Amino acid sequence: MSGLVTAIRREFRLIRRRPALIGLTVLLPLALCVLLAFVFRSGVATNLPVAVVDLDRSSLSRQVVRMLDATPDIEVSARADSLPEARSLILSGRARGALLLPAGFERDALRGARPEAVIFYDNQHMSAGSVVARGARNAVTAASGGLSVSLREAQGAGSLQATAAAQPMLLQTHALFNPALDYVDFLLAALMPAVIQLMAAAATTYAVSLDFGPGRHARVLPRLAGGLLPAMLGKLLPYTFLFMLILGISDVGLYGWLGVPLRGSLLLMGVGAALFIIACQLIGALCFLLTRDFARAISFVGVILAPALGYMGIGFPREAMPPLAQAWSALIPGTWYIQLRIDQSLRATPMDLSVWPVLYLLAIAVALGLIVLLRLDRMRSALAPATARTARRTA
């Protein structure tokens, strides 16, 4: 036990002394979380540039354009005289979409010939494109509804009657759990743990390589700690603490400063966070123990955890992935930790369902822990004769 304490003390001393170690394990993850927070701070995309091709130039077409400009999603950024001109604006990125109002638009609308307003939007940049489509849909539907009511009122119907006739079925849409469709709640809240996941694993690989890498004196720390297991624990635990701290700070930013709702159990979040960090660290440690070479180990960490965000099912849901991808994503700690966070922050999931992600995290951590122990056991037998020899020599 005292060996473990000695090893932990030594590690903290190392961290204080080596600017590279503190930079990579503390400052870099914090800086990246701050950077991402500023990237997503506005939460919803507003005022996306849209070009207008108004070939009618009537009071109705001008009204539609005004309503388009008035939606928070869109800003009418340019007026084009033709579709090719609008297309070039979209291709060069100066507009995310274009609204075409054909000649004779007003005349046809009043005559009851149902003219077409056409919204072209850039769906290659899907997130921006869907915002533009939504904004244009709202603006044109509102303009159309307003016109329908006024036409009926002109025919002598009462305004309530006119509204009911224009819209017989009222569609109320509710966005559950994230009513403002805020990217902070949806993406940033998942992105920060994904970055920390990669960094916790990579930092552990780095820290372990400092003592057990080629050209290092791999026997010093085990001798100091009184065994390989306390040595390894002493190596890992300081970073568990540091990364819990980093996660905590980024969560203060997320749930405090950026106002992401927190509706569940803090205890569950805390337990899950600890298991998550430990599992990430074990991945980092294992990658090193398997390769015994930092460069190769860090590429392994990268291959496993850099594409992990895609496998965690935030953008493209897990349910839609091929079975093998679903299985792989189930092995990534972040998948369950993110689910736990979404459950406890946005969804206020009932307790009996909430414990499952924590149990999955526990299973992953235990399984990784066992593999690391097995690997350490092998290392011990490789190190043992040498240790015995040195012991004899000192005797």
Add this chain to the structure above:
Amino acid sequence: MKAILRALRAELAAIFGDPQILSVMVVSLAIYALIYPYPYRPELLREVPVAVVDLDNSAGSRQLARDIDASEAVAVVARPPTMAEAERLVHERRAYGILLVPQGFERELLRGRQSPIAIYADASYFLMYQKTLTGIAGPARTTGVQVQVARQLATGTSRTEALSGASPIALVEVPLFNPAGGYATYILPAAFVLILQQTMMMGLGLVATRRAPSADPLPWRMLGRAGAWLGLYALLLPMYLVVLPWAYGLPWLGHLPALAMLGVPFVLAVGFLAQAVAAVLRRAEIVQMVLLSLGMPLFFLSGFSWPIESLPPLLRAAAQAIPSTAMIEGYVRSAQMGAGLAELAPLIRQLWLLAFAYAGITLLLRLGASGSRLSAARLEVRSREAGDAL
């Protein structure tokens, strides 16, 4: 000229002679090409499970549920009797949307009063939310228009007149470039560019930290190295940005000359940025750690998935200094959207500017560093001599 060729050969030898560097620049690149796109293989999200809470239980409401089930986007998986049970299904992630049809739905409709229905869609996953909305709202709107037209036909108005009365303006939505909204088509081209940049930076950064000293003048060496990068990436870049999208069946509208005009300054910019990064960070492990962790943030900073218009102005400007920002835009606009040189010109200019800027910064950093390194080496020699003397 000889010095340039010497540097070119040395750079290639450093890349191909070091298994670590080769594994970063070529092996990792191949593995990422397999692992990264795999979850998106199905391209589209279909048949999102939804629950229908039908409190009206009339012919009209049942028909509406059938119409919704028939849409491609969603599938009705449960008809729980109460809202509470439906919410439970959502919490269990067995349903991602709820359609609530209140009591008296059909009666109100038939009486000519406004009859509300409600959609609850799970917005904790945006793609699920979008699909649920299109899957439920589409059929519901159609039903609404049908009801109104039927009502007016009953009063003796003609069909077109009835339709135009319901919505006097028709909205046509035309999604450009990725009409089906395929997720792989959306995310992969940008991701390929970023993977290319990160592995190249990591590999060339490692080369730079392990370089043996040379007597040749620095500008010649830099030219030679740049030649080596261009040679290597004349193979790797088209593999990643032309062959790979083709293998994954992504639409490709680009032209090879346009790709070359983007690719050459991109490779130079990334290569010189790698030299500058290596000159600042110095140690191989640190270069690898920093570059590995920057991948995800740089992707979102590039303004591809999160619109660049929504970035704070300062970050927006800073993002322009990273080669991937301009290259992702240029490549996607050329290959996926079919932009011509006129639209690409500002991005090509930006990449050349970055290449020259990072070359200049490298030159300054190396010149500064070589001065201090020389004096450090001299100091070491002197202390060794002192040690020998003892």
